[in-house]
Each structure stands twice: as C-alpha cells, then as structure tokens.
Amino acid sequence: MKEIVLIKNGEIALKGLNRRSFEDQLIRNMKRRLQPLGHFKIHNAQSTLCVEPLEEGIDLDEAVCRLQKVFGIAALCRALSVPKDFAVIKQEGPRYLAGILNNVRTFKVEAKRSDKSFPMKSPEICREFGGVLLEAFPHLRVDVRHPDVTVMVEIRDFNAYIHAGSLPGAGGIPVGTGGKALLLISGGIDSPVAGYMMSKRGLSLHAVHFVSPPYTSGRAREKVETLCEKMAAYCGTITFHCVPFTEIQEAIRDHCPEELFTIIMRRLMMKIAQRIAAEEGALALVTGESMGQVASQTLSAIVCTDDVCEMPVLRPVIGMDKGEIVAIARKIDTFETSILPYEDCCTVFTPKHPRTRPKLEAVRAAEAQFDFAPMLEEAIRNTERLIKEAEE
Amino acid sequence: MIQMQQTMEQTQTRETTQTYLDNSATTRVCTEAAQAALRAMTEEYGNPSSLHSMGMEAEKLVTQARKSLVKLLGGNGELVFTSGATESNNLALFGAAEAGKRRGNRIVISAVEHPSVAETALALEKQGFSVIRIPPRPDGNFCAEDFTAAVDDQTILLSCMMVNNETGARLPVEKIADATKRINPDTIIHIDAVQAFGKIPFSADKAGFDLVSISGHKIYAPKGVGGLYIRKGIRILPRTYGGGQERGLRPGTESVPLIAAFAAAAECCHSEMQKKNAEYEMLNRMLRERLKDMPAICINSPEGAVPYILNLSVSGIRSEIMLHYLEQAGIYVSSGSACSKGAASPVLTAMNLPRDRADSALRISFGRYNIPADICRLTERLEEGITRLAKRR
Numbered sequence: 001m002k003e004i005v006l007i008k009n010g011e012i013a014l015k016g017l018n019r020r021s022f023e024d025q026l027i028r029n030m031k032r033r034l035q036p037l038g039h040f041k042i043h044n045a046q047s048t049l050c051v052e053p054l055e056e057g058i059d060l061d062e063a064v065c066r067l068q069k070v071f072g073i074a075a076l077c078r079a080l081s082v083p084k085d086f087a088v089i090k091q092e093g094p095r096y097l098a099g100i101l102n103n104v105r106t107f108k109v110e111a112k113r114s115d116k117s118f119p120m121k122s123p124e125i126c127r128e129f130g131g132v133l134l135e136a137f138p139h140l141r142v143d144v145r146h147p148d149v150t151v152m153v154e155i156r157d158f159n160a161y162i163h164a165g166s167l168p169g170a171g172g173i174p175v176g177t178g179g180k181a182l183l184l185i186s187g188g189i190d191s192p193v194a195g196y197m198m199s200k201r202g203l204s205l206h207a208v209h210f211v212s213p214p215y216t217s218g219r220a221r222e223k224v225e226t227l228c229e230k231m232a233a234y235c236g237t238i239t240f241h242c243v244p245f246t247e248i249q250e251a252i253r254d255h256c257p258e259e260l261f262t263i264i265m266r267r268l269m270m271k272i273a274q275r276i277a278a279e280e281g282a283l284a285l286v287t288g289e290s291m292g293q294v295a296s297q298t299l300s301a302i303v304c305t306d307d308v309c310e311m312p313v314l315r316p317v318i319g320m321d322k323g324e325i326v327a328i329a330r331k332i333d334t335f336e337t338s339i340l341p342y343e344d345c346c347t348v349f350t351p352k353h354p355r356t357r358p359k360l361e362a363v364r365a366a367e368a369q370f371d372f373a374p375m376l377e378e379a380i381r382n383t384e385r386l387i388k389e390a391e392e
Numbered sequence: 393m394i395q396m397q398q399t400m401e402q403t404q405t406r407e408t409t410q411t412y413l414d415n416s417a418t419t420r421v422c423t424e425a426a427q428a429a430l431r432a433m434t435e436e437y438g439n440p441s442s443l444h445s446m447g448m449e450a451e452k453l454v455t456q457a458r459k460s461l462v463k464l465l466g467g468n469g470e471l472v473f474t475s476g477a478t479e480s481n482n483l484a485l486f487g488a489a490e491a492g493k494r495r496g497n498r499i500v501i502s503a504v505e506h507p508s509v510a511e512t513a514l515a516l517e518k519q520g521f522s523v524i525r526i527p528p529r530p531d532g533n534f535c536a537e538d539f540t541a542a543v544d545d546q547t548i549l550l551s552c553m554m555v556n557n558e559t560g561a562r563l564p565v566e567k568i569a570d571a572t573k574r575i576n577p578d579t580i581i582h583i584d585a586v587q588a589f590g591k592i593p594f595s596a597d598k599a600g601f602d603l604v605s606i607s608g609h610k611i612y613a614p615k616g617v618g619g620l621y622i623r624k625g626i627r628i629l630p631r632t633y634g635g636g637q638e639r640g641l642r643p644g645t646e647s648v649p650l651i652a653a654f655a656a657a658a659e660c661c662h663s664e665m666q667k668k669n670a671e672y673e674m675l676n677r678m679l680r681e682r683l684k685d686m687p688a689i690c691i692n693s694p695e696g697a698v699p700y701i702l703n704l705s706v707s708g709i710r711s712e713i714m715l716h717y718l719e720q721a722g723i724y725v726s727s728g729s730a731c732s733k734g735a736a737s738p739v740l741t742a743m744n745l746p747r748d749r750a751d752s753a754l755r756i757s758f759g760r761y762n763i764p765a766d767i768c769r770l771t772e773r774l775e776e777g778i779t780r781l782a783k784r785r
Contacts, residue, residue: 216716
C-alpha cells in the first residue's frame with residue numbers, strides 16, 4: 001500500500017506508430033524533474049503512466065507540483081495503490097479518503113475494471129464501496145448527478161487504485177519530440193511566454209541573449225538567466241547563449257540613420273542567432289514579437305527583419321494582446337522577474353522616433369553603409385554558453 | 393581570530409584592483425568591529441535576558457555598547473538598538489506622531505529626506521497628519537528660517553537629516569532645532585544622522601535633538617544594526633510589542649554581535665575623525681581639481697557640503713551607463729536614479745536640477761580606506777568614458 005501518481009497523457013494517445021517514442025520522451029522528461037526528489041519508478045499501464053515512489057519520505061506534493069509542469073500530461077491524480085483484494089480496499093480506502101471526504105457533503109463511487117478476472121463487477125464495486133464509505137463517514141450522502149466528489153476505484157492488471165478527483169496537467173506534447181529551436185530572449189514579458197508556448201508543442205529550447213555592457217548592467221543578464229531557470233521547469237534544460245553586443249550597437253549608432261537603429265539591430269541579432277542555431281542543430285528561431293506592440297514589431301518591420309532570416313521564425317504570441325501574454329507569464333511565474341527594471345540591449349540607444357514603416361530597400365542600404373561582418377564573427381566567437389536547469 | 397585577521401589582510405591586498413568609492417551606500421567592516429562580533433558570537437554568546445552569568449556577560453556587552461554610543465552621540469539619554477536606520481526612522485516618526493497626536497497634527501520635514509523618512513511621512517499624511525516639506529534654496533543649501541517659518545503651535549514633530557546622502561549637503565540642523573524650540577518647545581526634533589555620525593562631530597543634547605537615527609553599516613560595522621537615540625524626558629510609543637527589551641520600544645532578543653560591532657566601529661571612527669576629515673578634504677580638493685579640466689562634468693554638491701560626498705553630472709551620459717563603465721575597471725560609485733526607466737532622484741529634482749543633469753548624476757563617496765591613487769584611477773576612467781560613451785551623432 002502506498003500513494004502513487006497516475007498520469008493521463010493527452011494528445012500522445014492519439015499518435016499512431018510513433019506513440020512509443022513520444023511516451024519514452026515523456027517518461028525521460030518526468031524522470032529528470034523527479035530525480036532530485038528521490039527514487040521513482042515510472043511504468044506504463046494501458047495508456048496511463050504510474051509514478052511510484054521507491055523510497056520512504058518522498059515529498060509527493062512537490063512531485064505532483066513538478067509533474068504538473070511537464071508537457072504531454074493532460075491530467076494527473078494521486079491515488080492509493082492496493083492489492084486487488086476487496087477486503088483490503090474496504091479497509092484502506094476510507095482511511096486514505098478521509099481528508100477529502102471530511103470536507104464534502106455528497107459523493108459517488110465510480111469503478112473501472114480493466115482486469116476482467118476480478119470477481120466483482122463494476123456496479124457491485126460501486127455499491128459495496130459506497131456502502132463502506134457511508135458507514136465510515138455518516139455525514140455523507142450519495143448524489144450520483146452532482147456529487148461534490150467522485151471516488152474512483154480502478155482495478156488494473158497488477159494493482160487496484162483508489163482516488164478522488166484529478167488535477168490538470170500542463171497539456172501539450174513532450175519537450176524534445178519536436179526538435180530544437182533557438183529563442184531570442186530580452187528579459188521582457190513576451191519572450192519567456194513565447195518559449196513556453198513552443199516548448200508546449202514539443203520543441204526543446206536554446207536561448208540567446210544580447211548584452212551591451214556598460215550600457216546594460218550585470219543585473220539585466222542575471223535576470224534573463226533567472227527567467228531561463230524559471231522556464232526550465234516547463235521547457236526542460238535550456239542552453240543559454242550570451243552574446244556580447246556593445247561594439248555592434250555602437251557601430252550601428254555611429255554609422256546608420258538613427259530612426260533605423262532598432263530595425264538594423266534586430267536584423268543583426270537575427271543573423272547572429274541563426275549562426276548559433278545552426279551550430280547547435282536548432283531548426284528555427286522563436287521570438288516574443290506581438291504584432292504592432294512596438295515600432296519594431298509592425299508588419300513592415302517584421303518584413304525587414306525576416307529579410308535576413310533563412311530559417312523559420314516562430315512567433316507564437318504574434319496575435320496575442322499584452323493582457324493575454326501577461327496572464328501566461330503570471331501562470332508560469334516569469335512575470336515578476338520580467339518586470340524588474342533593468343536596462344536591456346533593446347532599449348540602449350533607442351531612437352526617439354523609430355521608423356514604424358521602414359522600407360526594406362532603405363534598411364538594406366543603410367545597413368550596407370558599414371561592414372558589420374567582422375564584428376558579428378567576433379561576437380559569435382565570444383559568445384558564452386551555459387546550461388540552465390530548473391531552480392531547485 | 394588569527395585566521396580572520398589573515399583573511400582581512402588578504403582582502404586588503406586584493407583591494408588594489410578595486411576602487412570602492414561608494415562608502416555612503418555601505419562600507420567594508422573594520423577589523424575591530426568584525427572581531428567584536430566574532431567574540432560575541434563564539435564566546436559571549438548568551439541571551440542578555442537570561443538570568444545566568446552567560447546572560448549577564450552578554451547583557452554587559454550590550455550595556456557597554458549602548459553607553460559608548462550614547463557618549464559618542466554627545467548625549468545623556470537612551471539609545472534603542474534597531475535593525476538599521478530605516479527602522480530607527482520609522483520608529484521615530486510613527487512613535488513621535490502617535491505620542492503627540494493629541495497636541496497637534498503638523499509634521500515638518502525637509503524635501504530631501506531619505507525614503508525611510510519621506511515614505512513614513514507620506515504614510516502619516518494618509519493617516520491625517522499634515523506634512524510640510526521644506527525645499528532647498530536654489531543653490532542646493534537649506535535655510536533654517538524656511539523650517540522655522542513652517543513651525544507653529546500645532547507642530548508635533550520636525551524631522552530633518554543632518555547630511556544629505558546624495559549630495560553631501562549639510563543641513564543647518566543645530567540652528568533649526570534651536571529656533572524650533574523657541575517657537576514651540578513641545579515640537580519633537582528628529583535628526584537622521586546616518587551620513588553624519590562617526591564622520592562629523594555633533595553633540596545631540598547640546599544641539600537640542602530629541603531623537604537621532606544612526607546606522608552601523610555606514611561606519612564600518614556590519615549591516616543589520618542601527619539605533620535611535622532618545623533624549624531624556626522624550627516619550628515616543630513603540631511600533632512592535634514583545635518581551636520588553638530596549639525599554640519596550642524595540643522588543644526582541646538583542647543582536648549582541650552586531651551591537652558590539654557597532655560600538656567598536658563607532659569608537660574607531662571617532663578616534664580618527666579629525667585625521668580622516670583632513671584626508672577627505674584633501675581627496676575632495678584633488679578630485680575637484682582634476683574634474684575642472686573636464687568640461688563635460690559639473691558638480692551638483694552645494695557649497696559647504698561634507699568632504700566625503702561629491703555629487704557630479706557627466707553631461708550627456710546617463711548615470712547607469714557611466715556607473716557600469718567605471719565598474720568594468722573595478723571602480724564602484726553610485727548613481728542618482730536606479731535606471732533611466734525609473735524616476736530621477738527626488739533630491740536632485742528638489743534642487744531644481746534639469747532632468748538631463750539629474751539623469752547623469754553620480755555620487756562619489758569616500759571612506760577610511762581610500763587613498764589619492766583612487767582619485768587618479770577614477771578621473772582617468774571618467775575621462776576615457778566621456779570620450780568613449782558620448783553619443784557621436
């Protein structure tokens with residue numbers, strides 16, 4: 001008898017022949033997040049994963065909390081695992097459910113019998129176990145239509161499971177099943193959300209951040225590293241690339257028209273990002289751009305930045321309002337960090353009146369006034385590479 | 393103990409690559425203070441409230457520290473130990489307002505107070521007290537008459553800092569206290585002496601200060617300890633309640649190690665005050681002399697400011713950028729405002745400095761470990777920064 005966690009995987013169940021590889025990835029991702037908490041066994045039983053702690057004193061609350069952030073899980077529930085013996089179920093069930101049942105008035109019992117050799121049929125299990133609970137908790141009433149709590153008894157291949165209600169999972173598909181992408185992260189609210197959303201669709205992430213000391217402070221970079229650690233609770237390990245960008249920004253300032261500063265800066269960032277992506281085997285870039293939010297995120301501006309992009313640029317928050325983005329940022333706990341007021345490279349030298357509808361030809365011409373290539377090489381050569389894991 | 397001395401010596405040598413010119417933000421703990429703390433943590437570690445001899449030993453440390461600090465403050469009253477000057481200022485303002493609210497409801501402060509006074513006054517204003525804020529004259533200095541003009545028979549509290557933390561301006565607190573007492577002897581005079589205690593001489597009782605806030609970590613003691621001096625006969629009410637320690641005004645087990653360190657550091661500061669001030673004068677003169685050759689720089693500290701704080705603006709270069717540029721060379725100073733996104737310093741704004749000058753302000757503050765070579769390093773790097781960082785368009 002011990003408490004375990006049952007995992008219902010969502011979309012994976014719909015996959016065809018490659019379902020197995022999705023499940024294996026999910027199990028790997030779960031194991032990585034659980035491993036610091038102790039020894040667990042994860043086994044697969046009829047489209048449900050069973051997470052079983054193998055040590056005494058494991059913090060199951062924390063385990064559930066972590067699993068709720070693993071993509072590929074639709075729902076999870078804590079359950080009591082008991083031998084398939086109704087006498088044991090009868091004896092242990094009420095004690096396990098007391099915490100929940102003491103706080104509600106009505107309930108019903110549902111049973112699922114996938115092991116057809118079990119002597120009692122489902123309706124009989126419901127009736128009998130319902131009776132046991134009514135006896136143990138005299139304040140309870142049965143309500144089959146709108147119960148406060150639905151108690152489940154599942155008779156499966158090796159064990160029986162008793163639980164009452166499930167918790168929502170993070171949804172999506174397991175990180176790592178969809179290949180690698182490189183996220184451009186500035187430290188604002190939008191980019192962590194964009195990264196989260198693409199990870200949710202199975203991509204594993206690298207992140208690239210540009211620093212311009214002394215125009216940007218060490219705290220701005222530290223903030224981005226913290227954001228990566230927070231995202232990693234959902235996105236898994238993030239490889240963080242930090243690009244020294246001061247000289248490039250100074251060169252743009254000194255050699256290009258002021259009103260095109262931001263757009264040229266973004267083009268050069270994209271160029272560097274693509275090089276890093278290619279070196280790391282990432283197939284796409286991810287940005288937190290939201291249409292029309294700032295001058296560099298108008299359609300004309302995006303045309304100008306995409307002009308230098310040879311790989312796809314994924315923009316998952318492009319059609320979202322700030323409020324919608326903020327809601328997700330709060331949910332994934334990056335918001336409070338994102339709003340720390342440190343100068344980032346995007347706000348250094350920003351023109352007073354940036355061009356909102358830049359013409360591609362004019363931008364190309366302005367950029368061509370200076371040979372940035374050696375500086376880009378230098379920046380890539382001096383890029384720092386760090387591995388960011390979720391905060392413990 | 394020997395080991396600690398060694399580590400401290402090591403840090404001392406390592407410091408050659410570091411030029412710490414942010415001593416008004418905080419200071420490096422002096423050996424005397426660190427040793428006093430270590431002793432109180434590892435040897436005389438009893439609880440001062442315990443009845444046994446170990447408790448008594450610890451209590452003795454606290455009593456001695458209190459006596460010594462009260463003497464250095466030039467007082468004859470009580471000193472309540474707190475967690476730092478923010479708590480001291482809160483206790484002073486809330487405590488005096490609460491105790492005096494039946495006598496009147498006016499509170500007079502300067503417009504350049506530290507947030508721990510300014511924000512507390514704002515909170516009192518929301519409770520219904522009327523708060524008068526006295527701005528500086530155009531030259532950045534304050535006139536005692538401006539304060540006394542605001543004091544009436546309803547004024548229960550006057551709170552004023554002795555030295556401004558950003559500009560080093562000296563406020564005429566002695567004159568203000570004296571004139572205020574003539575108009576309304578019941579007005580409680582609170583002086584925030586955080587940037588003055590241990591650095592310039594004053595005598596709290598003689599000057600007529602009723603409450604004086606002081607802080608440990610600005611004078612080479614560890615962070616986390618401060619005090620509020622309360623003149624004999626002055627009554628304020630507590631903000632926290634508990635086991636009656638510190639005359640019931642600040643209950644909680646006394647932090648004996650920090651308190652012992654505070655007193656040890658203050659003793660050091662006072663014994664070398666004259667000598668150090670002469671040094672600061674010299675460093676200040678030297679810095680001003682060198683800055684004269686840099687047209688991009690203007691001085692914001694007013695005439696008569698203390699020698700250990702110099703506030704300046706570097707035309708066209710935001711504080712934060714120059715700060716980080718200096719930092720790259722191991723030179724540490726402080727900026728007026730935290731960030732270009734943040735508001736400009738209210739102190740510089742109150743002095744009527746134009747916004748761009750407030751946005752490019754830097755504060756250089758000297759401490760006991762600074763030497764003339766630090767000034768050279770600073771000015772050389774400043775000069776480099778001006779050429780390198782100025783927008784060329």
